[in-house]
Amino acid sequence: MEATTLSYANLHNHGELFANFFRARHQTFIGWKQWDLPQVDGMEFDQYDTAASRWVAVHDRSRVLAGVRLTPTTHRCGIYSYMIRDAQKGLLESIPSQLLYKEAPVAEHIWECSRIFVSEHVAARDRLKVQFQLIHEMVISARQFGASKVLGLIPGSAPRLARRVGLDCVPNGPVLDIGGDHVCVEISLATKMH
Structure with a gap:
């Protein structure tokens, strides 16, 4: 197992x-979670997958x-900036504006x-190891x-996981049902990961 940004x-x-990254997103968000998202050739994408973004x-x-x-919070592409901000401004129908x-x-x-996922094909015994590797690489990349x-819209149970791996993760909004419980969090990258 390796991690690549x-x-x-x-x-x-x-x-x-x-391409396989976007195929895995398709399997997770469209196939498994049944979200109505843009897709082509078995790949899920949206307006935030721009040259300014990085994918871990x-x-x-x-x-x-x-x-x-x-995605940098300073990025703009047409009327869009980043997903959480655009949702708050009412530009996205699928995410409530009161998320922060x-x-x-x-x-x-x-x-x-955003679009954080672990494939449903990852065995239960391996999930924590995979989640730790993902968070670890995300922190390294974001710091670079x-x-x-980091501001994120993540599954409602994820803040507990973040604390288990040493991240300073603070809810920044209410828990909302967005295809399952989700919450906006602010993650400080200043604290040392264990």
């Missing part, structure tokens, strides 16, 4: 991994086990993590991009 600049170095993949060769998208207690930040030191905080 993908970008438009390096995807040519990783064979099918980039935990994989076994080219088979994707888990992943997350990182305060205004969504726009700052170079804050990145958004200059982030000291």
Whole structure:
């Protein structure tokens, strides 16, 4: 098992991994969770998968086990910025606008993590190891991009997992039913991971 942070600049170095990342998202969000999302050729994507984003993949060769998208909160593409902020501004029908207690930040030191998933094909005995690897690589990558905080819309149970692996994860909004319980959190990258 390895972890790779993908970008438009390096995807040519990783064979099918980039496409397989979007196929794994399709299997998780459209196939398993039955979310109504854009798709083509068995790959799920949206308006936030731009050249400004980075995608962290935990994989076994080219088979994707888990992943997350990182996007700078300062990025804009047309009317869109980042998913949490756009939801708060009422631009997204599928995510309630009251997902944060305060205004969504726009700052170079804050990145958004979104579309976090672990494949349903990961055995129960391996899930914690895969989740730890994903969080570990996400933190390393976000720090390399200059982030000291990450804002994420994550499953409602994930803050407990974050604490188990040493992340300072604080709910930043109410738990909402968005295809299952989800909550916005702020993750400080200043604390040391165990």
